[in-house]
Amino acid sequence: MIxxxxxxxxxxxxxxxxxxxxxxxxxxxxxxYQVFCExxxxxxxxxxxxxxxxxxxxxxxIASDREVTIQFLANVNNGMPWxxxxxxxxxRVRLGELNTTDFYARNRAAQAVTGQAVPSVSPGxxxxxxxxxxxxxxxxxQLEAGEDRHMPLRFYIGDDLPEExxxxxxxxxxxxxxxxxxxxxxxxxx
Amino acid sequence: MVAQAExxxxxxxxxxxxxxxxxxxxNHKEIGTLYLWLSFxxxxxxxxxxxxxxxxxxxxxxxxxxxxxxxxxxxxxxxLMVFGVVMPGFVGLANWQIPLMIGAPDMALxxxxxxxxxILPFAFTLLLSSLFMDGGAPNFGWTFYAxxxxxxxxxxxxxxxxGVHMMGISSVLGAINVIVTIxxxxxPGMTLMKMPLFVWxxxxxxxxxxxxxxxxxxxxxxxxxxxxxDTSFFSAAGGGDPLMFQHVFWFFGHPExxxxxxxxxxxxxxxxxxxxxxxxxxxxxxxxxxxxxxILSFIVWGHHMFAVGMPVWVELSFxxxxxxxxxxxxxxxxNWVATMWRxxxxxxxxxxxxxxxxxxxxxxxxxxxxxxxxxxxxxxxDTFFVVAHFHYVLYPGAIFGTxxxxxxxxxxxxxxxxxxxxxxxxxxxxVIAVNLTFFPMHFTGLAGMPRRIVDYSLxxxxxxxxxxxxxxxxxxxxxxxxxxxxxxxxGGEKASTRVWEGADGLEWTVPSPAPHHxxxxxxxxxxxxxxxxxxxxxE
Numbered sequence: 001m002i003x004x005x006x007x008x009x010x011x012x013x014x015x016x017x018x019x020x021x022x023x024x025x026x027x028x029x030x031x032x033y034q035v036f037c038e039x040x041x042x043x044x045x046x047x048x049x050x051x052x053x054x055x056x057x058x059x060x061x062i063a064s065d066r067e068v069t070i071q072f073l074a075n076v077n078n079g080m081p082w083x084x085x086x087x088x089x090x091x092r093v094r095l096g097e098l099n100t101t102d103f104y105a106r107n108r109a110a111q112a113v114t115g116q117a118v119p120s121v122s123p124g125x126x127x128x129x130x131x132x133x134x135x136x137x138x139x140x141x142q143l144e145a146g147e148d149r150h151m152p153l154r155f156y157i158g159d160d161l162p163e164e165x166x167x168x169x170x171x172x173x174x175x176x177x178x179x180x181x182x183x184x185x186x187x188x189x190x
Numbered sequence: 191m192v193a194q195a196e197x198x199x200x201x202x203x204x205x206x207x208x209x210x211x212x213x214x215x216x217n218h219k220e221i222g223t224l225y226l227w228l229s230f231x232x233x234x235x236x237x238x239x240x241x242x243x244x245x246x247x248x249x250x251x252x253x254x255x256x257x258x259x260x261x262x263x264x265x266x267x268x269x270l271m272v273f274g275v276v277m278p279g280f281v282g283l284a285n286w287q288i289p290l291m292i293g294a295p296d297m298a299l300x301x302x303x304x305x306x307x308x309i310l311p312f313a314f315t316l317l318l319s320s321l322f323m324d325g326g327a328p329n330f331g332w333t334f335y336a337x338x339x340x341x342x343x344x345x346x347x348x349x350x351x352x353g354v355h356m357m358g359i360s361s362v363l364g365a366i367n368v369i370v371t372i373x374x375x376x377x378p379g380m381t382l383m384k385m386p387l388f389v390w391x392x393x394x395x396x397x398x399x400x401x402x403x404x405x406x407x408x409x410x411x412x413x414x415x416x417x418x419x420d421t422s423f424f425s426a427a428g429g430g431d432p433l434m435f436q437h438v439f440w441f442f443g444h445p446e447x448x449x450x451x452x453x454x455x456x457x458x459x460x461x462x463x464x465x466x467x468x469x470x471x472x473x474x475x476x477x478x479x480x481x482x483x484x485i486l487s488f489i490v491w492g493h494h495m496f497a498v499g500m501p502v503w504v505e506l507s508f509x510x511x512x513x514x515x516x517x518x519x520x521x522x523x524x525n526w527v528a529t530m531w532r533x534x535x536x537x538x539x540x541x542x543x544x545x546x547x548x549x550x551x552x553x554x555x556x557x558x559x560x561x562x563x564x565x566x567x568x569x570x571x572d573t574f575f576v577v578a579h580f581h582y583v584l585y586p587g588a589i590f591g592t593x594x595x596x597x598x599x600x601x602x603x604x605x606x607x608x609x610x611x612x613x614x615x616x617x618x619x620x621v622i623a624v625n626l627t628f629f630p631m632h633f634t635g636l637a638g639m640p641r642r643i644v645d646y647s648l649x650x651x652x653x654x655x656x657x658x659x660x661x662x663x664x665x666x667x668x669x670x671x672x673x674x675x676x677x678x679x680x681g682g683e684k685a686s687t688r689v690w691e692g693a694d695g696l697e698w699t700v701p702s703p704a705p706h707h708x709x710x711x712x713x714x715x716x717x718x719x720x721x722x723x724x725x726x727x728x729e
Contacts, residue, residue: 027408
């Protein structure tokens with residue numbers, strides 16, 4: 001009888017830890033999901049800032065002859081009072097070559113607004129070949145009332161881009177960062 | 191000693207005594223009864239919501255329900271049916287039957303059992319109270335996708351979150367209780383591979399519950415912090431991802447749908463051998479098939495979201511894993527058919543419901559296979575075809591399974607036989623009404639009618655009218671079921687100990703009605719069944 005009771009207690013403890021562990025697992029899914037998407041390029045997530053350019057230029061052929069088209073899209077999320085558009089909608093670029101373009105943003109609101117651009121690449125598996133050296137999406141942007149800005153984007157496309165890809169689309173959605181959060185947010189993003 | 195103890199108990203008014211009995215009970219039979227009545231009550235409430243939905247869809251245009259109210263009805267109908275009807279119904283059956291079937295005196299943790307039950311009425315009161323609040327009840331569908339439920343959810347969403355938390359705690363505690371009972375309180379001689387299949391399927395279901403209900407709790411907690419504490423799990427503005435909500439939700443959601451059906455498999459596996467008067471064909475393969483379905487359920491969640499834009503190889507992996515589930519499920523269906531093969535079958539009401547379960551669930555399984563195909567799913571996604579599919583697996587699956595179990599075991603619970611004639615009428619009207627209601631949805635869905643929308647184009651009018659007529663009939667048959675249950679409780683032909691001629695198992699060795707306390711000393715196993723003792727109605 002005592003033996004059964006011990007077993008019972010053991011089972012209860014094990015099962016409760018399993019339940020608590022699964023609650024933790026739900027939270028562990030969040031970073032797992034981010035890592036999985038960045039590694040595989042699922043979801044069109046681009047990885048963070050590309051490596052220092054100088055090392056790249058030393059180690060590889062600067063540009064190949066292959067050219068692809070890259071298209072730029074700019075969207076603003078609900079409640080974001082900015083005008084936001086790319087300077088050029090489409091560029092013809094050589095692989096491995098460093099390109100610069102910019103996006104135009106203007107705050108149409110009567111007070112300062114902070115924005116955060118979130119990138120997405122289509123087709124999703126091309127995301128890992130798009131290397132951004134400098135991007136306004138790496139940090140939050142703040143515009144005073146009525147202020148406008150040309151926000152630079154410097155990038156190159158890896159020369160290992162699969163043969164079948166001829167066109168990439170880089171899309172930015174601009175989100176309004178709530179003022180309460182602006183100061184506390186870590187601005188380390190892709 | 192006993193006399194003394196009785197002297198000390200103060201006299202209570204009949205109302206207080208009644209309250210104390212049901213509020214404080216730790217008896218597995220009484221708690222089982224409480225669960226079943228809660229499930230039955232919510233079945234009518236959620237069913238009434240389905241009536242509102244079908245009334246609105248009876249004709250194209252907007253007649254009875256504003257779009258916002260329609261969305262609330264769809265949401266609450268789904269939430270209540272899943273969490274309030276099917277799950278508590280199965281837990282009630284587990285409470286009644288598991289101790290009786292394994293020769294245990296009670297559940298292993300009786301006070302926890304009482305607590306698990308009494309959380310639920312409060313959880314559902316919270317959830318239902320949201321219908322009367324400013325801004326209305328949750329209106330984002332039972333899947334509560336972000337950002338519908340985070341950024342755009344009505345204020346009452348917080349009541350929903352708390353309600354889900356409470357239901358989750360109740361289910362996890364109930365599941366722990368089931369597992370501990372099964373592992374520790376089996377009568378000597380009953381090894382795991384000699385347990386009745388209902389017990390086996392519940393053991394596996396309980397493990398699924400413990401593994402996924404906490405994930406659901408995690409999701410709603412993230413929602414809560416996103417809504418009020420400035421986190422951004424599901425908000426792209428803060429670096430989160432609304433799509434991640436769907437992944438985490440369906441990681442819970444797909445095992446959840448097997449939680450809703452596995453005990454039904456167990457019930458069919460008890461009833462079919464009884465009325466075919468043969469042993470269950472392929473007992474071992476049944477156990478392994480159930481376990482295989484449970485394990486596979488963790489790697490197929492993506493098939494709910496084929497249309498969100500996943501790479502082809504991910505979609506293919508989910509598609510193949512999903513189609514793989516058809517194999518163990520097929521094993522089960524073939525085993526049931528083989529059990530009936532050359533059996534001496536009779537068709538009492540429990541058997542009819544079990545057969546309705548096998549046939550109609552299989553139809554739902556086939557439409558599930560169609561939905562598993564990625565290229566086809568792009569057409570079916572978010573249409574009434576999906577509604578037809580999951581109602582075929584849930585209504586004739588989970589609900590018919592529960593009803594079969596009630597007809598099968600109610601003579602043991604009440605000591606009275608139910609009215610066989612009314613039972614048969616109930617079955618035949620229900621089976622006709624189910625098909626009338628849900629079969630046309632296949633056609634409207636294939637033709638492109640989207641789900642969860644208050645209005646529809648004119649070309650779907652005829653099929654929707656048929657569905658609505660079927661739904662009204664289906665609703666009425668359940669009132670008949672309520673009448674049959676009450677009539678059985680109040681009286682009827684006395685049931686014998688064994689009740690059914692072909693019944694086998696420990697629960698059929700205790701008198702009918704089952705006394706308040708059973709198996710205070712572990713019974714002998716395998717039980718000696720009394721050959722002459724049965725009140726089978728076809729004799």
